């Protein structure tokens with residue numbers, strides 16, 4: 689198919705934190721079913737695509753040095769998936785500007801894949817429907833569909849089946865980042881090890897958490913944050929427990945390991961307490977970097993004026 693090439697396209701895509709992550713029993717295929725509540729926060733990567741003679745992917749920003757620059761890069765996989773679907777031989781240069789921590793449990797790679805899908809679709813004006821983009825996203829990875837959607841949503845299956853959640857207002861978060869990442873498969877394996885032979889029920893969403901989101905009740909949300917991978921992440925990286933205690937002792941209403949970690953997310957009462965907590969955590973030595981971000985925010989979308997990012 690002939691494609692219409694245009695000026696470079698930049699897409700902004702958010703990180704996610706799981707407000708709830710319930711992990712089911714280990715299944716025969718080696719995976720776990722899960723029930724999760726994704727929440728997109730205003731910590732963004734930017735992915736730009738432009739016409740080029742050869743395929744390439746270049747990463748700048750936080751953790752860029754450990755992001756692959758070959759076909760294993762999720763943004764590259766997403767771009768080539770669209771190229772294959774529309775049957776073009778044209779090539780693209782992909783630039784990824786990272787703010788989302790790499791291997792931080794905030795789905796940065798999945799976010800870049802979602803951003804690349806949206807950017808390449810817009811660049812070649814390929815006209816895929818939202819449903820077709822969602823199907824391609826699910827093919828690329830179970831966290832990719834949510835990065836397309838953003839907002840707050842229940843994820844089931846492996847996380848790829850999404851239902852939006854009604855939520856009122858905005859929530860203020862502080863994220864404590866650790867530069868030594870945790871491997872997601874290693875954290876799941878540790879979770880299985882810690883569970884031993886215990887019988888694990890099928891995971892399902894917590895109705896009290898849904899009610900807290902519907903009401904915009906930050907205290908109720910804080911007391912219903914739940915992550916079944918948290919013990920495993922803390923077992924592999926014991927300093928996470930100290931990080932969580934430090935935040936809770938300094939004004940956070942709630943604390944949770946984000947996804948498979950090692951990022952720790954703190955829920956704050958308002959913007960002022962989030963800024964106070966940022967200052968305290970930055971002055972402590974319990975993490976490598978601190979950022980604040982509100983949520984929920986929109987999923988991957990084209991930005992027309994990249995100067996203000």
Ligand code: ATP
Nearest residue numbers: 761762790791792793794795796797798800872947
């Ligand atoms: P999740 O929360 O989905 O488990 P994560 O946030 O812990 O993921 P990512 O930042 O997505 O972790 O990175 C996981 C691994 O994926 C990295 O170690 C990196 O080698 C690889 N990777 C491939 N493409 C990318 C990309 N575009 N950005 C970041 N990492 C990528």
